[in-house]
Amino acid sequence: MSVRKNIVITGASSGLGEGMARRFAAMGRDLGLCARRTGRLDELAAELRERHGVAVHTRTLDVTDHDAVFTVFGEFREELGTLDRVVINAGLGKGQPIGTGRFDANAQTVRTNFLGALAQAEAAVEIFREQRAGHLVMVSSFSGLRGMPRNMTAYAASKAGASTLAEGIRADLHRTPIKVTTLLPGYIESEMTARSGRTPLLTGADAGARALVKAIEREPARAFVPAWPWAPLSLAVRAVPAGLLRRFA
Numbered sequence: 001m002s003v004r005k006n007i008v009i010t011g012a013s014s015g016l017g018e019g020m021a022r023r024f025a026a027m028g029r030d031l032g033l034c035a036r037r038t039g040r041l042d043e044l045a046a047e048l049r050e051r052h053g054v055a056v057h058t059r060t061l062d063v064t065d066h067d068a069v070f071t072v073f074g075e076f077r078e079e080l081g082t083l084d085r086v087v088i089n090a091g092l093g094k095g096q097p098i099g100t101g102r103f104d105a106n107a108q109t110v111r112t113n114f115l116g117a118l119a120q121a122e123a124a125v126e127i128f129r130e131q132r133a134g135h136l137v138m139v140s141s142f143s144g145l146r147g148m149p150r151n152m153t154a155y156a157a158s159k160a161g162a163s164t165l166a167e168g169i170r171a172d173l174h175r176t177p178i179k180v181t182t183l184l185p186g187y188i189e190s191e192m193t194a195r196s197g198r199t200p201l202l203t204g205a206d207a208g209a210r211a212l213v214k215a216i217e218r219e220p221a222r223a224f225v226p227a228w229p230w231a232p233l234s235l236a237v238r239a240v241p242a243g244l245l246r247r248f249a
Helices: 015-026 038-052 066-080 103-131 150-172 191-195 205-218 227-239 242-248
Strands: 006-010 030-035 056-060 085-088 134-139 178-185 222-225
Touching: 006 015, 006 066, 015 030, 015 038, 015 205, 030 038, 030 066, 038 056, 056 066, 066 103, 085 103, 103 134, 103 150, 103 178, 134 150, 134 205, 150 178, 178 205, 178 227, 205 222, 222 227
Parallel strands: 006 030, 006 085, 030 056, 085 134, 134 178, 178 222
Antiparallel strands: none
């Protein structure tokens, strides 16, 4: 397997995106980083250039601006020469229980996590098809395995859609040089988990980023991250009655 030298990560200004950017930069990879918050992103880029001597390009990007997704990915390709890997990581966990008057929050979550992911996948795979090479990484969620209650309902549905989207792309590109990986992280320390309050089985940010990058480098079709305890727990979540799912949400 050749080294994926040039890597684009969306939602890279904090959380899982920032953690992956730090790990890949330490491995000597050149990066295209984008997020809505450019102040934090530019600070991260300057730090990574100085510390690791890698090229780091940044762009402001709201993934719900679909035209901008195609523009930014094209600019990254021009600057880096090729796009060897695109990590679709930008996401939002802003949902509320269905029927409580917060359609706006649920719609924003779905627009970001599913339609935004679709735009990113379209832009990335178009470039990969032209290059006849590339690695698409879809950061989904363990929560996407089942329909989830309370604030997780729209979020889980959006992540289930993202997982199914990646699976379909993988089937379409079967036996081509283009690889597709779906990541299903469990609870990893981030701004999103901090807002949710007490979170069971929480993995620290550094350990989580290390596990994510290790999984990405293997280029599997699908990976639970960290594998323990989330791979065995996936069997339990699929089997438990719907009434018990509140314990996972």
